[in-house]
C-alpha cells in the first residue's frame with residue numbers, strides 16, 4: 001500500500017498536542033499538513049519515508065537519459081537512493097549497537113531512518129515528533145512491516161521526553177535540530193544517553209566563516225519555519241552538555257549532486273536554488289557531527 005493510496009492528505013483536525021510553545025504548535029501544524037510529492041513519491045519506492053536530503057554520487061547508468069520513457073521513475077528512484085544513503089551514513093556513526101539496545105530518533109518524521117536502524121541493528125527504536133500525522137503514519141508502516149514491537153513513534157517534544165536517564169545507547173537528530181535551542185536539545189540527549197553512548201546529527205548549519213546567515217539561509221528558514229544554527233553553536237552546546245565530538249564531517253560536496261539532480265525534476269519545491277547557491281557560496285554547510293556522551 002503506498003502513501004498516496006492511503007490518502008495521507010491530512011484532515012485539518014489532525015491532533016496537535018498541547019505544545020510547549022506557540023512555535024511548536026506551528027511546527028506541528030506544518031508537518032501535520034505536509035504531503036509533498038517529493039517526499040511521498042520517493043517513499044513509495046520502497047516504503048522508507050524520509051524528510052531529509054541525499055548524499056553521494058549520481059549513478060548515471062541507473063538514471064539513464066531524459067529521453068528514456070522510464071526516466072521520471074528512474075530519477076525518483078535515484079533521489080530516494082541518495083536519501084537512504086544519507087541515513088546509512090548517519091547509522092554508520094552510531095558505533096556498535098546490539099539487538100538489546102534502544103535508540104532514540106529525535107524528530108523522527110515518517111520514520112524511515114528508524115526502520116533502517118532496526119533492520120541494521122535488530123534493536124528497539126523510539127521516535128518522537130510533534131506531528132500526530134507523522135507518528136500515525138510511522139506506526140502504520142511498522143505495523144505493515146511487522147516490527148511494531150521494536151519501532152515506535154510518538155507525539156512528544158524532543159526537549160522533554162518520557163525516557164529514563166541513561167536508557168539510550170544512541171540517539172540522533174536527522175535534519176531536526178534546527179527547530180530547537182541546542183542547549184536544551186543536548187541537555188535532553190545527554191540525560192537519556194548512557195555514559196559512553198553515541199549521539200549523531202546531520203544538519204544544515206550556517207558557516208561562521210561567512211559571518212552571518214546569508215539571504216539563502218534566511219530563505220530556507222522561512223520556507224521550513226525553522227531556525228538554522230551556526231556550526232559553532234553545535235560544538236559549544238555539545239561541550240556544555242557532556243557531548244564530546246568524535247567526528248565532524250563536512251558533507252556539503254556530497255549533497256550537491258543530489259540537489260543538482262533534484263533541481264532538474266518535476267518534483268521541485270522551489271527551495272532548490274537556496275540550497276545549491278548557499279552550498280556553493282560557502283554560507284551554508286551540510287555537516288555530520290558524532291559525539292560521545294561522557
Ligand SMILES: C[S@@+](CC[C@H](N)C(=O)[O-])C[C@H]1O[C@@H](n2cnc3c(N)ncnc32)[C@H](O)[C@@H]1O
Pocket residue numbers: 024027028031049050051052106107108109110111112113128129130131134156157158159173174175176179180
Ligand atoms: C525535516 S523533518 C526530519 C524527519 C526525520 N528525522 C527524517 O530524517 O526523515 C523534522 C522533524 O522534526 C520534528 N520536530 C521539530 N521540532 C520538534 C520538537 N520540538 N520535538 C519533536 N519533534 C520535533 C518534526 O515533527 C519533524 O518530524
Ligand SMILES: CC(C)=CCC/C(C)=C/COP(=O)(O)OP(=O)(O)O
Pocket residue numbers: 036038039050051052053175176178203204220224226228269271
Ligand atoms: C538541511 C535543513 C536546513 C533542513 C531543514 C529541515 C527539513 C525541512 C528537511 C527536509 O524535509 P523534507 O524532506 O520534508 O523537505 P523537502 O520537501 O524539501 O524534500
Ligand SMILES: [Mg+2]
Pocket residue numbers: 038039050051052053
Ligand atoms: Mg524531502
